[in-house]
Amino acid sequence: MLGRRYPGQNCSAARTLELVGERWSLLIVRDAMFAGITRFTDFQRSLDIAPNVLAKRLGEFVGAGIFELRPGSGGSRTEYVLTRKGRELQPIIVALTEWGNRWADQDDNPITFEHEGCGGQVALRMECSCCDGQPSPVEVKRGPVGPGEPTSQQKARPG
Numbered sequence: 001m002l003g004r005r006y007p008g009q010n011c012s013a014a015r016t017l018e019l020v021g022e023r024w025s026l027l028i029v030r031d032a033m034f035a036g037i038t039r040f041t042d043f044q045r046s047l048d049i050a051p052n053v054l055a056k057r058l059g060e061f062v063g064a065g066i067f068e069l070r071p072g073s074g075g076s077r078t079e080y081v082l083t084r085k086g087r088e089l090q091p092i093i094v095a096l097t098e099w100g101n102r103w104a105d106q107d108d109n110p111i112t113f114e115h116e117g118c119g120g121q122v123a124l125r126m127e128c129s130c131c132d133g134q135p136s137p138v139e140v141k142r143g144p145v146g147p148g149e150p151t152s153q154q155k156a157r158p159g
Contacts, residue, residue, distance in 0.1 A: 010142070019060075019064050019066070020066075020089065020092075022057065024047065024049055024053060024054070024057055025057060025061075026089070026092065026093060026096065027047055028043060028047065028049075028054070028057055028058070028061070029061075029066070029082070029086060029089050029093065030093050031043060031046050031047065032067070032080065032081075032082050032086070033082060033086075033087065033089070033090060033093065034093075038072075038079035038080055038081055039072070039077055039078075039079055039080070040054065040055070040058065040077070040078075040080070041077075043058070043080075058080055061080070061086070062080070064085075065083055065085050065086075066082070066083060066085055066086040066089070067080045067081060067082055067083065067086055068080075068081055068083050069081075091124055094113055094122070094123075094124050095124050097111050097113075098123065098124060126138070
């Protein structure tokens with residue numbers, strides 16, 4: 001959606017931004033995920049987004065497999081429903097919200113997330129799987145090297 005590629009980078013973060021890095025993208029996903037919005041007019045009303053921009057984003061999301069089109073209940077209008085791929089963006093939205101609560105919230109009215117089962121507060125944590133969950137500095141490691149990619153001796157960039 002950014003309209004450009006990152007050919008010199010083998011970076012999952014850059015490839016993800018190609019799909020969801022445009023200004024409206026994660027807000028559309030957020031509204032589907034947390035507000036249950038599925039209809040074009042409801043997205044438009046909720047976000048106050050231009051219809052041509054919304055149509056383009058939703059079309060690209062359907063093409064990328066983030067949303068799927070389904071007939072509405074009772075044969076009504078088409079609905080945009082998050083796929084598993086789309087639902088797995090939830091940690092990204094939670095992380096952005098937590099960062100925003102800490103660094104960008106201007107009115108001390110933070111958004112919180114609660115577990116549906118018990119009502120406990122949900123937060124993301126980065127912790128080591130080997131060190132009893134202790135947080136620590138993170139070093140980037142790459143998977144197998146493909147053609148034209150840096151060797152394991154070359155410094156890996158996050159992504």
